[in-house]
Amino acid sequence: MEVIFLMVLPAMLWAQSWYFLDLYRNAKTLGVISAAVAVTLGSVVAFGGTGYFTFGEPADTGAVVGAFVALWAIYAAVAAGVYLWGFDERTLGLYSLFIAVISILYMVYFLVGGEILGGAQAGALLHWPMAIVAVGLAVSSLFTFFHLAPPFNKLRYVTGWITLVVAIMIMVMSGLVVLGVNFN
Numbered sequence: 001m002e003v004i005f006l007m008v009l010p011a012m013l014w015a016q017s018w019y020f021l022d023l024y025r026n027a028k029t030l031g032v033i034s035a036a037v038a039v040t041l042g043s044v045v046a047f048g049g050t051g052y053f054t055f056g057e058p059a060d061t062g063a064v065v066g067a068f069v070a071l072w073a074i075y076a077a078v079a080a081g082v083y084l085w086g087f088d089e090r091t092l093g094l095y096s097l098f099i100a101v102i103s104i105l106y107m108v109y110f111l112v113g114g115e116i117l118g119g120a121q122a123g124a125l126l127h128w129p130m131a132i133v134a135v136g137l138a139v140s141s142l143f144t145f146f147h148l149a150p151p152f153n154k155l156r157y158v159t160g161w162i163t164l165v166v167a168i169m170i171m172v173m174s175g176l177v178v179l180g181v182n183f184n
Helices: 002-020 027-047 061-085 089-118 125-148 153-179
Strands: none
Touching: 002 027, 002 061, 002 125, 002 153, 027 061, 061 089, 061 125, 089 125, 125 153
């Protein structure tokens, strides 16, 4: 699930950064890409076979990653609604603030949650690429919030560049995960 998430989400972020950088003006293209990413991530969550949360016990890593992917599938669906059907951009900006805060919480989980919840054997070292991705997504979401929700139009190009760098960083992380690079 992580690999598909890490390979598909940068496509939407890349297109969104190009839109923010005024490299193309047609928002429908970004809407179609966002809708495709939303459908792909949603189907990965729905049919991915992740574990489910049980009350009283710590959640397994598959369920946690599934919830993280579902949050970003919703982000892609909201972006599709904004750019394809012309919904209000402030909706995407406000959801970006929510998802930035949640991404920071997921970063904490991916760094230390395995040791706290799963004992010393679980170790968080296996999930450090997702922690780095969560930090990048949180930073990109914060800039998207400040660009779209208030809106601060002077942040358009800064948001575009940050989103572009985060998309490239996520693609590098997906390549490292696919190659199985071990950094112990």
